[in-house]
Amino acid sequence: MFVPVLDFVACPDPQGSHRMAYWSWGEKSAAHVVFCVHGLTRQGRDFDLLAQALVASAKNADLPAIRVICPDVVGRGKSDWLQDPLGYQFPQYAADMAVLLQSLNTQRAIERLDWVGTSMGGVIGMLMAAQKLPVPVQHLVLNDIGPPVSWKSILNMKTYVGELGKFQTVQDAANAMWQISKSFGSHTSEEWLALSQNMVRRLEDGTYCLHYDPQLRVPIRALTEEQAKAGEATLWQIYDLIQCPTLLIRGAESELLSAAAALEMTQRGARAQVATLPGVGHAPTLTHQDQIDIVRQFLGLPA
DSSP states (O other), rough: OOOOOEEEEEEEEEEEEEEEEEESSSOOOOOEEEEEEEOOOOOOOGGHHHHHHHHHHHHTOOOOOEEEEEEEEESSSSSSOOOOGOOSSSSHHHHHHHHHHHHHHSOOOSSEEEEEEEEEEEEEEHHHHOOOOOOOOEEEESSOOOOOOOHHHHHHHHHTHHHOOOSSSHHHHHHHHHHHHGGGGGOHHHHHHHHHHHEEEEOTTTTTEESSSSGGGGHHHHOOHHHHHHHHHHHHHHHOOOOOOOEEEEETTTSSOOHHHHHHHSSSSTEEEEEEETOOOOOOOOOOOHHHHHHHHHTTOOO
């Protein structure tokens, strides 16, 4: 079984700098790199099963080795927290990814870069794919995200982001998270506990709370509907610049991304191909075999 290596990269911010953590799967010498970037309140270990599957696919088929990079976006997981909570926005996130990409490319020249982004991680992916980077994104997977995000979903985020809770056990935390995550689709209790164990940090008194900076709520609660609409217009402009093959994975019951929005994404810009998952909302966890196989096939890897 593969295990990840935890590493860090220093990223500048207006107050100085911060460290961003990232989990690396596979051989450091691999020239094919896949970034897997998580959603708003999640962290890089969400992609453990997908990362293992991608590394194993290449190895078992005697294809060029793959390295999978799963960052903890700043303010989450093992990464530092920002001094100014208003920095928790996409320009900082994309700048951090560019620093990480440059660092990795210096270690070993990257010949192929692919991107898998869930929700927030997909927006960051769009920002990266639309740029003329020294290492361009060659395949982009958007997991239940596009330029439009429903205002209803944003209002929902305002109610729970920043509420870290306090739990006696990891299981208690997993149970609480399930109450706001049922749209992720059907999971066994074992699967959900596995997804939850890296979502908490242990406090000095032995209890647990969620892993991220509660000040993530500051820019979200400050967001107005007018600002959200302006941001959507900007993201459509960015999406229209994307030229690489793009796959949109959409939960059929997604509240965040409508079927009409997904259809429009097939007709303009990157002209994404769409895989719709029945019985799933926002967002598919990419932990079930059928979901992993969709990503694997899009990246040209054998089952």
